[in-house]
Amino acid sequence: MTKLTPPVPMPLKKSKIGIFGFWRVAYSWIDALSHKSYEMLLGHFWLPAMRVFIINDPKWVERILVKEPANYPKHRLMHESLEPLIGSSPFTTNGKLWGQQRRMLDQAFGHARLSLVFPLMQQACADMLGRFEQHDLGKPLDVDAAMTHVTADIVYRTIFSAPLGEDEATSLFAAFTRYQEFAQKVMVCRLLRLPVFLYDYRRRQYANVIREFLGAKVRARFEFLSMVDEQNGADILSGLRTAIDPEDGSVLTEKEVLDQVCMLFLAGHETSASSLSWCFYVLGEAPELQSQLQEELLEVAPTGELAFADLRRLSALPAMFREVLRLYPPVGYFPREATQDQEIRGAKVRKGDALLVFPWLLHRHRRWWREPDVFKPARFLDKDRAPVRGTYLPFGLGARACIGAGFAMQEAELILSAVMKNYDVMAVPGFEPQVVGRLTVRSDKGIQVMLKRKF
Numbered sequence: 001m002t003k004l005t006p007p008v009p010m011p012l013k014k015s016k017i018g019i020f021g022f023w024r025v026a027y028s029w030i031d032a033l034s035h036k037s038y039e040m041l042l043g044h045f046w047l048p049a050m051r052v053f054i055i056n057d058p059k060w061v062e063r064i065l066v067k068e069p070a071n072y073p074k075h076r077l078m079h080e081s082l083e084p085l086i087g088s089s090p091f092t093t094n095g096k097l098w099g100q101q102r103r104m105l106d107q108a109f110g111h112a113r114l115s116l117v118f119p120l121m122q123q124a125c126a127d128m129l130g131r132f133e134q135h136d137l138g139k140p141l142d143v144d145a146a147m148t149h150v151t152a153d154i155v156y157r158t159i160f161s162a163p164l165g166e167d168e169a170t171s172l173f174a175a176f177t178r179y180q181e182f183a184q185k186v187m188v189c190r191l192l193r194l195p196v197f198l199y200d201y202r203r204r205q206y207a208n209v210i211r212e213f214l215g216a217k218v219r220a221r222f223e224f225l226s227m228v229d230e231q232n233g234a235d236i237l238s239g240l241r242t243a244i245d246p247e248d249g250s251v252l253t254e255k256e257v258l259d260q261v262c263m264l265f266l267a268g269h270e271t272s273a274s275s276l277s278w279c280f281y282v283l284g285e286a287p288e289l290q291s292q293l294q295e296e297l298l299e300v301a302p303t304g305e306l307a308f309a310d311l312r313r314l315s316a317l318p319a320m321f322r323e324v325l326r327l328y329p330p331v332g333y334f335p336r337e338a339t340q341d342q343e344i345r346g347a348k349v350r351k352g353d354a355l356l357v358f359p360w361l362l363h364r365h366r367r368w369w370r371e372p373d374v375f376k377p378a379r380f381l382d383k384d385r386a387p388v389r390g391t392y393l394p395f396g397l398g399a400r401a402c403i404g405a406g407f408a409m410q411e412a413e414l415i416l417s418a419v420m421k422n423y424d425v426m427a428v429p430g431f432e433p434q435v436v437g438r439l440t441v442r443s444d445k446g447i448q449v450m451l452k453r454k455f
Contacts, residue, residue, distance in 0.1 A: 004286050004375040006278075006327060008364070009435050011035045027184075028436035028444070029332065030360065039366045042345040048193040052354045053344065056365055058390030060344060061357050064336055065390075066398035070095075074400075075335035075354050081187050081439075084207035085179060086266055087259030090400075100245055102403075104252060105260060108239030109403055114410050116234065117158050118308045121411055124153045125418040127163065132423070132451065140428045140448035143280045147415075148173045148273040154411055155268035159261055160217055161235040172210060176270060179206040180438040211262060218258045236264065264404075271330035272408050274440040275394075276415060277447045278328040279321060282375060283420075284427035284449040289377070293317055294420050304421050311413055319380040321412045325394035327375060329359040332437045334396065360437065362391045419451075426450040 009030050037043060043054035055061060064072040073094035082092050090101045128150040135141060149169040156164040182203035189196040221230075221237055230238040240257045244250070252260070283290050296316045301307070334357040338349050349355070364372040368391040369379075379385070395402035402408070419425065428450055433443035 002286070002288060004282070005373050006282060006285070006375055007433050007435055008327075008373055009033075011037065028438065029184075030435060030437035030441075033361070037361055038364055038372070041367075042347060044347060047191045049191045050352070050354050051350065052356060053347065053349060054356050054358055054361070055344070056358065056361055057345060058362075058368070058388050061362070061390035061393070061397070064355060064357060065334070065393070065396065065400070069399050071339050072336040072355060073339065075337040077187060077190065077354070078335050080190065081183050082266075084204045085183075085210060086263040087255070089259045089263035091263050091267060098400075100247070100250075101260070102399075103245055103247070104240070104243040105403060107243040108236050108260070110239060114406055115308055117154075117407070118410070118414075120157045121154050121414045124150055124157060124163070125414050127153065128415070129418060129422060131166070132419075135451070137451055137453065140431070141451055143277045143447040143449055144273065144443070145170070145173055145446075147276040147280070148176075148269065150415060151272040151276065151411065152265070152269040155265055157235075158268075158407075159236045159264060161233075161237075168213070172213065175206045175209040176266075179203060179210070180440070180442075182206065184438045210265075211258065214261050214265060215258050218254060218261055222254050222257075237261065267402070268404055268407070270440055272411055274330040274442055275321070275325055275328065275408075276412060277443070278433075279324050279412070279416060280419075280425055280449050281433060281443075281447045282320075282324060283416075283425040286375070287424075287426075289320065290420065290425060293320060293416075297417050297421060301417075306414065306417055311410060314413060315381060316377065317413055317416060318409060319377040321409065321416070322380040322394075323375060323377040326363045326369075326379070326392060327373075328435070328441050329363055329394045330440045331394075331396075332360040332441050333358045357393075359393050360441065362393065365391065422454055424452040424454060426452060 009028070011034050037054070040054070041057040042060075043056070045052050055064065074092055079092040086092065088097070088101075090098055090105055093101060128146070131146070131149070132141075149164070149166070152169055152172060153164040156162070182199050185199040186196045186203055188194075189199060218237065221241070225233075227242060230241045233239075233242075237257070240252055240260055243252065283293075293316055296314060297306075298304075300310050300313045336355040336357065338351055338353045338355055340351050342349050344355075362368065366372060368388050379387070390397070395405040395408070426449065428448045431448050433447050434445050436442055436444040
């Protein structure tokens with residue numbers, strides 16, 4: 001396969017950008033990274049609001065995320081950044097509250113076992129292909145919008161047992177995009193101790209659009225279905241309503257259920273949409289790879305319809321997706337907080353300092369990867385050359401690893417296979433994405449490809 005190096009922002013030549021230069025982070029945190037960022041094991045910078053350490057040492061990544069997660073809770077800025085949208089949920093909480101919420105969520109997610117949601121994912125993929133049939137193939141496809149719709153549709157069906165309409169998906173996509181922009185600005189203002197009033201107001205406006213839409217669906221279930229009715233339900237909302245904390249016997253209130261639904265909706269569609277959009281860009285730039293994937297799909301499912309058991313027989317397709325997750329991890333960094341004074345690789349870390357575990361940097365680190373910016377799915381086909389533990393973490397590691405990792409892998413394989421079964425994906429001449437880092441790693445100009453019907 002011809003060597004492919006997908007777009008990556010040019011790192012800064014110097015590691016110090018100053019307070020005024022740091023404002024560029026309000027647009028994209030990737031723009032503040034230097035060449036040194038991709039080579040160092042530990043970095044640091046001081047801001048008016050806090051001291052920040054960047055952790056690129058796999059041993060410390062393992063310690064922070066796996067061995068001692070209680071000593072390195074999620075940073076308060078993560079909660080402040082996402083609270084207007086997801087309230088109090090496991091994505092941002094810590095300690096006993098996180099433990100209780102995770103126990104309840106584990107029960108609810110049990111309702112969404114991969115085999116049970118497989119038909120829902122298939123139907124969402126069929127509806128996606130139906131929308132593609134209405135698309136003018138002489139024009140580029142807006143991949144970001146298309147992937148946001150299908151992934152939101154899948155998680156929406158899994159939560160509510162109903163499809164997501166096109167108008168609803170379009171409105172939610174716009175609200176999520178704008179929320180990310182203003183949430184990023186709010187975070188940077190707080191780091192620099194600047195006023196956040198206007199940005200915070202706009203951020204909450206867009207968060208309210210999403211919460212009001214999902215809140216109406218949750219409220220209807222509380223009003224029209226009893227707990228007894230929900231016992232027979234098979235979706236995540238039924239699971240949330242009927243979950244009982246085994247330690248204290250408590251159940252979730254309507255507000256708490258809505259917080260969990262918003263968190264699942266955000267994590268369940270935004271991250272997957274980001275990754276899949278990058279997948280389609282890569283497919284358009286790598287026709288040889290696309291042919292290989294299509295051949296594998298034909299071999300595994302000659303009739304063209306993948307069964308649940310067929311997914312285990314795929315190798316090239318999941319390897320391709322894992323490599324895209326390496327190059328464009330949907331969540332670029334995990335903020336943690338030091339709970340005590342300590343020394344990390346010779347640096348004096350104080351209680352309250354921010355520790356950033358950076359998948360974006362770890363996945364492209366010059367020490368841990370050969371040709372780190374080159375797209376090479378073969379990295380994930382050789383079982384004897386697995387990545388160094390702590391250097392590949394698109395879904396996190398340890399107790400707080402993403403609960404929906406298997407869900408996301410299955411979803412991606414079904415969406416990609418559905419498209420490649422029916423279309424060839426081609427590059428748009430002259431188009432190149434502009435990588436930006438906000439809540440997720442996206443293209444600022446979106447991603448466009450051309451589709452050519454196979455038959």
